[in-house]
Amino acid sequence: MQVKQFRYGEDNLGYLIYGKKYAAVLDGGAVQEILFFLHENNLELRYVLNTHMHPDHTMGNKKLLEATSAEQLEISDLIERWSFKLEGNEIRVYHTPGHTNDSIIYYFNYILLSGDTLLVGKVGRCFTGNTEIFLRSIKLLLTLPLETVVYGGHDYVREYMATAKLIEPDNPHIDKFLEKYNPHHVVSTINEELKINPTLRFNDKKMISILRDKGLPHNSELDCWRSLLSLTQGG
Numbered sequence: 001m002q003v004k005q006f007r008y009g010e011d012n013l014g015y016l017i018y019g020k021k022y023a024a025v026l027d028g029g030a031v032q033e034i035l036f037f038l039h040e041n042n043l044e045l046r047y048v049l050n051t052h053m054h055p056d057h058t059m060g061n062k063k064l065l066e067a068t069s070a071e072q073l074e075i076s077d078l079i080e081r082w083s084f085k086l087e088g089n090e091i092r093v094y095h096t097p098g099h100t101n102d103s104i105i106y107y108f109n110y111i112l113l114s115g116d117t118l119l120v121g122k123v124g125r126c127f128t129g130n131t132e133i134f135l136r137s138i139k140l141l142l143t144l145p146l147e148t149v150v151y152g153g154h155d156y157v158r159e160y161m162a163t164a165k166l167i168e169p170d171n172p173h174i175d176k177f178l179e180k181y182n183p184h185h186v187v188s189t190i191n192e193e194l195k196i197n198p199t200l201r202f203n204d205k206k207m208i209s210i211l212r213d214k215g216l217p218h219n220s221e222l223d224c225w226r227s228l229l230s231l232t233q234g235g
């Protein structure tokens with residue numbers, strides 16, 4: 001089972017999960033490119049999936065369903081089922097509310113498709129306003145193996161790394177990460193995220209002292225998380 005990333009719009013990232021014969025598309029806004037890839041590789045599209053129902057992620061659904069014999073797997077059903085199978089391989093689904101209430105992530109074989117819950121270098125905006133539940137969702141992702149590959153729903157890497165550098169100018173991992181950043185394949189690992197993504201470092205001693213120096217709440221994990229959200233999301 002493999003994953004191919006498709007960039008579309010200004011900075012959106014969609015994905016095709018595929019095996020030898022069958023494929024599932026996730027946030028497939030790059031309709032023409034996806035149909036071409038399916039054709040070129042003799043793949044049959046089985047499922048149309050989303051990480052959440054924001055329109056920039058669902059905009060390709062209708063056309064993909066019309067152009068193929070695929071069926072849409074609804075987010076609410078996936079939350080209840082916890083998984084689905086493609087070519088006999090189980091793809092796990094976890095409900096991760098925070099960015100939106102319907103946000104889910106997909107995981108299989110050390111690959112995480114995290115939509116706008118976890119983007120490369122930052123977490124998504126907390127549109128639900130429930131930062132406590134969002135933290136619970138993020139902590140669930142952080143239980144995945146460190147070598148897990150992270151594929152997010154947008155490419156804001158340059159912008160996010162600029163923010164990370166403002167918070168922690170002497171972090172050497174940020175420049176290293178930018179050196180290997182490739183806009184045609186935007187990817188990280190959980191291990192890298194823990195080094196470059198300031199929002200995930202609510203338990204990191206150095207980050208906690210940065211928060212203290214800034215006069216921001218830092219006495220509990222939740223305090224630190226909220227302070228880091230305020231630093232990285234401006235509110």
Ligand SMILES: [Fe+2]
Nearest residue numbers: 052054099116
């Ligand atoms: Fe979104």
